[in-house]
Amino acid sequence: MIELVGLTKRYGDKLAVDRLTFTVRPGMVTGFLGPNGAGKSTTMRMMLDLDNPTAGDVRIDGKHYRQLRDPLKHIGALLDAKAMHGGRSAYNHLLCLAQSNGIPTSRVSEVLDTVGLSSVAKKRSKGFSLGMGQRLGIAGALLGDPEILMFDEPVNGLDPEGIHWIRHLMKNLAGQGRTVFVSSHLMSEMALTADHLVVIGQGKLMADTSMAEFIAQNSRSYVRVRTPDHERMREALASAGHTAVVAPDGALEVDGADAAQLGELAARHQVVLHELSPQRASLEEAFMQLTAESVEYHAHAGPAGAHPLAAGAPYGGAAPGAAPGAVPPGAVPPGGGGYPPQAQPPQAYPPQGPPPGQPGGPGQQGQAGQPGQAGQPGQQGGWGADWQRKKGS
């Protein structure tokens, strides 16, 4: 059981972790999700008392980390795959950790066996692959047989076999009644392992929910329709009360409709269909949408990449409560000169796209780091923006 209350970390002007309050409960895998630079590692370092919080408090089973006399028996952590001296053998690395906590030396061989490194126990960890280093780090976390386990991006750089192994390890550990806290920036990974989700973006708590609830709330189902007779199909859909969105490849996407219904509708209007398929938006998309406005480092590709200078506005999304569409001072780098007000979206979207009454800020489309409140369709740039537009229409 780990309790965080108002945990805050400030580096100069930048708020890396902003008043995080949540609880990690025993008996399940809690996923700690956020894009790169969201503050996951900083939060985990503060949980282990490696970094001092600017404000707030972390309690491990009711105690501060520094009050733990033999912490490895309470909490095992894997922070970096290679947080070890490369010149020391795997056995000696674990031995010095065991000795510092009064753990019997026999445990060293046991955990080396558990992670499958017995054959290289006497080898220096410098020569280990990333996966082996990761396993050695996990062995260190398991050394004291602790009731709480923390893993920071444990599947990073692992091969499929290693990923599979870690997934099962975490599930088994949680199944034994332990508290398992795993950070990741991959929603797909969390969907397979986590029972509970804590999502952060730019240091702020965005969601603290069970995995099932997250899936129910965030997965969007729609029907994809491809037809050569676009106009008639759109009319038919409109007459039946459906709204359609045009996908980038020209297909129509109809929200909340039944595929069979649409097929019958098309048949009634004698429209030729090339495709009719029910779709379900992936959790990855749901996660991207949730953190879209908080993604710190954007990559630009496709239509959204039309303004490469927008990448210079990494902190734009940090201003809470900023008027939607307003560009915060300094968000646009000098020389960028903002976006031409007449800038047209690269793709023609149906008029339902941006809802009426939306402030017509410059460069609505494809603008990165644009401050915008969740639920303001059409405002977010970067990841998930495309989908956000579709969902809102």
Added chain:
Amino acid sequence: MTTPQQPHPAPAAPQQQPAPHQQVQTLQAPQPQQGQPQAGGGFAHAGYTSPIPIRPTHIGHALASEWTKIKSVRSTMWTLTVMVALVVGIGLLTAVGIAGGDTDLEGESPLAFGFFGMLLGVLCVITLGVLAVSSEYSTGMIRTTLTACPSRSRVLAAKAIVFFALTFVVTLACTAVVGFIGDSMLSDNPGAGETGGSAWFKATVGVSLYVALLGLLALSVGSMLRHSAGAITIMIGVVLLPLVLALFMRGDALEDVREALFEYSVPSQLGIMFSNTVVDSGPSGWDPLLIILVVTGAALAAAFSVLEKRDV
């Protein structure tokens, strides 16, 4: 699935779990149970209990851990081997060069000729002292170390004690060997100083204490700087720069500064510890040990306070 299970005796034994791909579809099921673990403070008996007995740790555990650490890296072996080779080798060569019966030692103790070798050996001790701490930072090991032992002052204290003891013992062995070589080969030379018990004590135990304290200063600097190359550079500067500056300082106005730099430079102090007095004024006898004790104490105190406050 998410209901806490009974404590399991063997941590490695896997429990029956649903396959990962089933997880997503069956996730609705655990939802009603979600509130159970924390309801009514139920988590206290719900968590996992390890079969490993819990005993409170003390400084002894940290010392054992640090001893394992320092002896399990090659840099320790290398720096100490080089140091022994330099101190004993140069001591032996000096003695062989001077021995022969006709060189007048002008009252110098035969034990004092270990000085040249030890001056170079000090550089190895400094390197080892810096690396003992800063290598933890450069490799990221420090995060693992402090996760295992959250009491930072205990970690630094254990490191300092282990390093000091190791350096002291190795230096003591070196100085004893070199002293024995000097005493047996040079005591027949004309003008050789007397080599009584107190001279022996100072040239072995005294010098070893001085060198180990200097190494501890390097360890403190390494702990504060957290950067191997930077800390080693600073320490070599501390050892050699005053003497070099004094050599190139001209003019009457700077005479006092020159004098002070010369007298208080580490080589001169080390020379005094070998009772191989380079200067006639300034500190003498056991004074250098007192000076290095104060300086190292201050640096170590600073290292403790900085370590407690900083993020790692």
